Amino acid sequence: MQQAIIRAERVEKYYAQPSENRIQVISPTDLSIVPGEIVALLGPSGSGKSTLMRMLTGLSIPSAGQVYWHEKPIAQADINVAIVFQSFALFPWLTVLENVEAPLQARGMEPVERRKRALKMLDTVGLDGFQHAYPKELSGGMRQRVGFARALVVEPEVLFMDEPFSALDVLTAENLRSELLELWQKKTMPTQAIFIVTHNIEEAVLLADRIIVLGRNPGHVRVDFRVALQHPRDRKASAFTQLVDYIYKVLTQPEAQPPALPRTADGKRVRDQRLMSYQMLPHARPGGIAGLLELMVDHGGKADIYRLADDLAFEVDDLLPIVDASSLLGFLQITEGDAALTSIGSEFANAEILRQKEIFRAAAVENVLLLRQIVRALEAKSDGTVPEEFFHDMLDEQFSEEETLRQLETAINWGRYAELFDFDAQRRRFTLAHNQAAESAAEVSG
Numbered sequence: 001m002q003q004a005i006i007r008a009e010r011v012e013k014y015y016a017q018p019s020e021n022r023i024q025v026i027s028p029t030d031l032s033i034v035p036g037e038i039v040a041l042l043g044p045s046g047s048g049k050s051t052l053m054r055m056l057t058g059l060s061i062p063s064a065g066q067v068y069w070h071e072k073p074i075a076q077a078d079i080n081v082a083i084v085f086q087s088f089a090l091f092p093w094l095t096v097l098e099n100v101e102a103p104l105q106a107r108g109m110e111p112v113e114r115r116k117r118a119l120k121m122l123d124t125v126g127l128d129g130f131q132h133a134y135p136k137e138l139s140g141g142m143r144q145r146v147g148f149a150r151a152l153v154v155e156p157e158v159l160f161m162d163e164p165f166s167a168l169d170v171l172t173a174e175n176l177r178s179e180l181l182e183l184w185q186k187k188t189m190p191t192q193a194i195f196i197v198t199h200n201i202e203e204a205v206l207l208a209d210r211i212i213v214l215g216r217n218p219g220h221v222r223v224d225f226r227v228a229l230q231h232p233r234d235r236k237a238s239a240f241t242q243l244v245d246y247i248y249k250v251l252t253q254p255e256a257q258p259p260a261l262p263r264t265a266d267g268k269r270v271r272d273q274r275l276m277s278y279q280m281l282p283h284a285r286p287g288g289i290a291g292l293l294e295l296m297v298d299h300g301g302k303a304d305i306y307r308l309a310d311d312l313a314f315e316v317d318d319l320l321p322i323v324d325a326s327s328l329l330g331f332l333q334i335t336e337g338d339a340a341l342t343s344i345g346s347e348f349a350n351a352e353i354l355r356q357k358e359i360f361r362a363a364a365v366e367n368v369l370l371l372r373q374i375v376r377a378l379e380a381k382s383d384g385t386v387p388e389e390f391f392h393d394m395l396d397e398q399f400s401e402e403e404t405l406r407q408l409e410t411a412i413n414w415g416r417y418a419e420l421f422d423f424d425a426q427r428r429r430f431t432l433a434h435n436q437a438a439e440s441a442a443e444v445s446g
């Protein structure tokens with residue numbers, strides 16, 4: 001499993017009462033925050049969302065259990081997080097610029113450098129020209145921009161947000177959400193993960209890569225799942241509304257066993273992270289997948305799989321892995337023996353080779369857990385390599401030895417084609433793909 005930035009192990013929180021009783025607010029909970037994801041934490045009022053968040057940031061000490069920062073107990077670690085609060089929590093007696101400089105000053109940064117950084121950050125969040133204003137002179141939306149600037153100026157590895165948009169009007173909130181997402185996606189900020197506490201189900205589905213829903217009395221994780229929808233997300237798309245409905249059901253039926261997770265547009269079930277298991281990758285080569293999709297275009301985007309096999313003089317058994325792989329990647333939708341190109345599948349089939357690789361890369365990372373894990377592990381390693389053995393051992397728990405080797409071979413084929421990573425067959429190690437290795441080297445020397 002990829003190394004977590006923050007890992008809570010069996011954390012609990014209880015508060016002492018005047019009587020001898022104590023109130024348990026969080027029951028033993030495990031939770032990890034890994035690089036590359038936006039996690040949304042939902043739950044009814046009083047379920048302990050803020051309490052859990054405060055423990056993950058090191059602001060509050062668990063009554064039992066332990067929180068680790070890069071595997072070091074958080075109290076002894078040099079943590080780098082920032083928090084954005086609902087109430088903005090700005091210093092009213094300081095100007096906008098001084099508010100943003102404050103955390104840098106607290107970290108002992110010298111004045112010229114901290115002013116430079118703060119001004120740059122104000123520019124990034126659209127507050128250029130407001131540096132000398134006081135918070136009371138600003139609208140709520142602008143104040144929260146200052147809140148973001150103040151959090152981001154320290155270049156936090158994890159950005160925590162406690163209902164950051166809930167005090168804002170609908171349009172301002174919507175604007176700020178998209179801007180945040182844009183900063184994150186463009187990697188303008190060095191932040192590795194975002195953890196957002198919210199009451200707003202749509203906000204969670206709109207932003208998050210992973211959603212955790214807490215139940216109460218005492219607080220506990222009810223569901224924890226990945227949101228495999230591409231950005232920008234369409235609130236009206238059925239996969240979106242189904243997820244919103246699902247979370248609504250979980251929240252409104254606190255006593256019931258959480259209902260089954262909905263299926264995504266291509267028929268796959270959304271996965272519960274805690275029951276995470278590897279999909280079986282169909283043994284298809286990217287070239288075969290591209291060939292099939294291009295052929296589908298010739299058939300007008302729809303075809304009967306058996307007839308297709310016939311036309312190609314293929315055994316159905318040889319064609320099926322290619323069909324399955326295309327479906328797993330979201331390029332084909334299969335219903336009762338009929339295959340239909342999805343919009344992304346059609347875009348892929350009609351694209352130039354470089355664009356095809358790009359589409360394949362996005363689809364692979366989004367839909368294939370093993371590839372996602374390999375990429376994240378590589379990103380987290382300073383030397384940019386990870387031994388094959390690491391993934392072999394995890395796959396081994398689920399597949400036979402022979403199948404494990406075939407899964408790895410398929411993952412290597414797909415990863416190489418998509419230029420996600422390379423594989424050094426001699427050293428049996430995954431390595432960053434050339435372009436990524438060059439980027440990392442430039443970052444180090446730059």
Ligand SMILES: Nc1ncnc2c1ncn2[C@@H]1O[C@H](COP(=O)(O)OP(=O)(O)OP(=O)(O)O)[C@@H](O)[C@H]1O
Pocket residue numbers: 015023025043044045046047048049050051052
């Ligand atoms: N210092 C404290 N002493 C006693 N009880 C506390 C304390 N802090 C929080 N609680 C209780 O812990 C429970 C969880 O509170 P918390 O604020 O974490 O929930 P929440 O899910 O964030 O709620 P909300 O959505 O309303 O903000 C609540 O019942 C609250 O009353």
